[in-house]
Amino acid sequence: MMADQRKTIRVDLQLIADMIEPNTRVLDVGCGDGTLLDYLGAFKQVDGRGIEISMEGVNACVSAGLPVIQGDADTDLADYPDDAFDYVVLSQTLQATHAPRQVLEHLTRIGRRAIVSFPNFGHWRVRGHLFLFGRMPVNKTLPYQWYDTPNIHFCTIKDFVVLCREMGVTIERSLSLDHGGHRRRIGSHVFFNNILGGQAVFVLSR
Amino acid sequence: MDSPNHNSAQGTDLPKLADDQVRLDAEGPLRLDCGVALDHVxxxxxxxxxxxxxxxxAVLxxxxxxxxxxxxxxxxxxxxPGWWELMVGPGKVLDTDRYFVICPNILGGCMGTTGPKEIDPATGRPWGLSFPVITVADMVxxxxxxxxxxxxxxxxAVIGGSLGGMQVLEWAASYPERVFAAVPIAAAGHHTxxxxxxxxxxxxxxxxDPDWCGGDYQSAGKHPHRGLAVARMAAHVTYLSETALHRKFGRRLQDRAGITYGFEADFQVESYLRHQGSTFVERFDANSYLYITRAMDYFDLAEAHGGVLAEAFRETPVRFCVISFTSDWLYPTSESxxxxxxxxAVAANVSFAEITTEDGHDSFLLDEPExxxxxxxxxxxxxxxxxxPRGRR
Incomplete structure (x- = not known):
């Protein structure tokens, strides 16, 4: 019912939703108000679960009939067994975790595939902002001042690719998204996408 | 039930049933964890x-x-009013236009279900302390x-708060194929x-209390009102929170201008607790209180499954919704x-919400919109x- 009222979802969520096969099991880590889970349930018949740190988000989800628990990506992923889900989604949350590498290890352990999206700190606007003004960037994608941001572990697309290599994680697909919503395949073109991509979406597997 | 009506069944004199009672002879006997098989439950x-x-x-x-x-x-x-009248009725959360809601008095209770207050069919006298010690699993x-x-x-669905929530967990663990959804509220997997x-x-x-008479107060025509009232008073404090007590009573005095330098109920909170105690004994049986609290103390779902709580729910098809309250210090959120x-750990379908409230453990009985x-x-x-199908409203 909810999905009928909002068939359009955020462009990065739509991108993730398009990567998920119908009739699969999905865990959305940091699911917010449940937009993606709701969409996946309505349009892809997905058996979805969520973890959300904010109580407002959790209560909104449960009140809407979505199976969501109050929890923390840094502490609560350890409970889940290996290969419990077809996909584990971490959308725009990695940069807010205390131990991103550990979280990524859990994601690829719990899910056959992990789908991770994050804001790219290597984007030209971020670089330009730092270069020209000498201050931490504040814009639509990164709306917080440095002193009250939940985002404590920013990375660039290149940083992320290097970490995946170090962890021995396979990058199955990678896309960048610019501020106009245009998507580009990253593949081996890390250098350009690291400048042009406002956000990135990676599909990972072990 | 001082003078039970004697209607003979299977050669035993059994008390006559009220309209809302059923004797489960066809389904029995009830095999208890302690080893006793209880007939004529x-x-x-x-x-x-x-x-x-x-x-x-059907919702239990x-x-x-x-x-x-x-x-x-x-x-x-x-x-x-009924204890969950806020929740149960036409158009309410447990919409009786949509659901068939069943609420049984628990085993060991004192409102008509087999328990220490009732007549032991074998002796024709109240069970008293000869009633076998029961567990939450036995209740279920x-x-x-x-x-x-x-x-x-x-x-x-099976829904319940506190001990009710423990029964819900036991239901899901013991009869997973007979429960579609389980809602344990303000509960715990074991007693701490x-x-x-x-x-x-x-x-x-x-x-x-001398009126307890070694548990045989029914024969003596007495009831340990004072002891049971004190038990209720102590327990009632654990159902609230310090914030709620402060908000309700503070240090306010009860109908007096100053302290009396005596042991009357000077403070409102004392008067309130005494009232809670004295009204409770009108409707509750002291031995039932002993048996039910014992059952709760014995509850440890993990221990019953090799020490691993997750094993109680392996491969469970049940959808869970676990709910706790921030100010509940009796069964705190950490237990939920x-x-x-x-x-x-078994990738079950589970929702979990912690409700922000100052009202303590008893929040599940109160009007909490969230x-x-x-x-x-x-x-x-x-x-x-x-x-x-959706209800009419």
Whole structure:
């Protein structure tokens, strides 16, 4: 019912939703108000679960009939067994975790595939902002001042690719998204996408 | 039941049943964890709403330690509204236009279900302390017998707070194929040392009352009112929170201008607790209090499954909604979270919400809008999955 009222979802969520096969099991880590889970349930018949740190988000989800628990990506992923889900989604949350590498290890352990999206700190606007003004960037994608941001572990697309290599994680697909919503395949073109991509979406597997 | 009516059944004199009681001889005997097989188990229960033709819309509500089957109607002894009247009724969270709600008095209770107050069919006298020690699993077995008697193969939901929540967990662990959705509220997978400690205070208060008569007060025509009232007073404090007590009473005096330098109820909080104690003894049996608190103390779902709580739920098809309250220090959120962790470990379908409130453990009995929304949302979602038609309203 909810999905009928909002068939359009955020462009990065739509991108993730398009990567998920119908009739699969999905865990959305940091699911917010449940937009993606709701969409996946309505349009892809997905058996979805969520973890959300904010109580407002959790209560909104449960009140809407979505199976969501109050929890923390840094502490609560350890409970889940290996290969419990077809996909584990971490959308725009990695940069807010205390131990991103550990979280990524859990994601690829719990899910056959992990789908991770994050804001790219290597984007030209971020670089330009730092270069020209000498201050931490504040814009639509990164709306917080440095002193009250939940985002404590920013990375660039290149940083992320290097970490995946170090962890021995396979990058199955990678896309960048610019501020106009245009998507580009990253593949081996890390250098350009690291400048042009406002956000990135990676599909990972072990 | 001073003079039981003697209607002969299977050669034994059994008390006559009231309209809302059923004797589960066909489903019995009830095999208890302590090894005793209990014959002629009687369960008193109330229902609200209508069971649909497929018998798919039944919701079992499990009551707490001092609750009973009078869920959504005036209580026959106290004339007070039902203990969950806020939640149960047409158009309410447990919509009786949509669901068939069943609430049985638990085994060991004192409102018509087999318990220490009732007559032992073998002797014709009240059970008293000769009643076998029961467990939460035994309570659930008795309920399962009732549900079988009603011809219901699968409950749409089992819901309960506190001890009711423990029964919900036991239901899901023991009869996963007979439960579609389970909602343990303000509960725990085991009783902690603190929980046991408070119960022991209550039991000792009862047993210290000379009118307890070694448990045989019914024969002596007495009831340990003072001991039971003290037990209730101590327990009642654990159901609230310091913030709630402060807000309700502070250090305000009861109908007096100053302290009296005596031991009357100078403070409002004393007067309130004394009232709680004295009204409780009108409707509750002291031995029932001993037996039920014992059952709660013995509850440890993990221990019953090799020490690993998750093993209680392996491969469970049940959808869970675990709910806790921020100010509940009797069964704190950490206990609910342990249940959620166990359910996650077996990748069960689980929702978990912690409701922000100052009202302590008893919040599940009170008007908490956020709690109502979460429960309603979960039930609606589950009912849609189960294919139950929406209520009329």
């Amino acid at each position: 009687t369960v008193a229960y109330r229902t609200y709403g209508t069971l649909d033709a497929e018998k798919s819309n 509500v499990c009551h707490a330690l001092t609750g009973d089957q009078y869920l959504a109607e005036s209580h026959p002894i106290t004339s007070k 077995r008795a309920q399962a017998m009732l549900i079988a008697h009603l011809g219901i193969e699968k409950l749409f 040392a603190q929980n046991i400690a408070f119960h022991e205070v209550g039991r000792q208060a009862i047993m210290a 979270r342990a249940i959620v962790h166990a359910l996650n 709690f109502r929304e979460v429960l309603q949302g979960f039930l609606n979602g589950a009912a849609d999955h189960r294919g139950l």
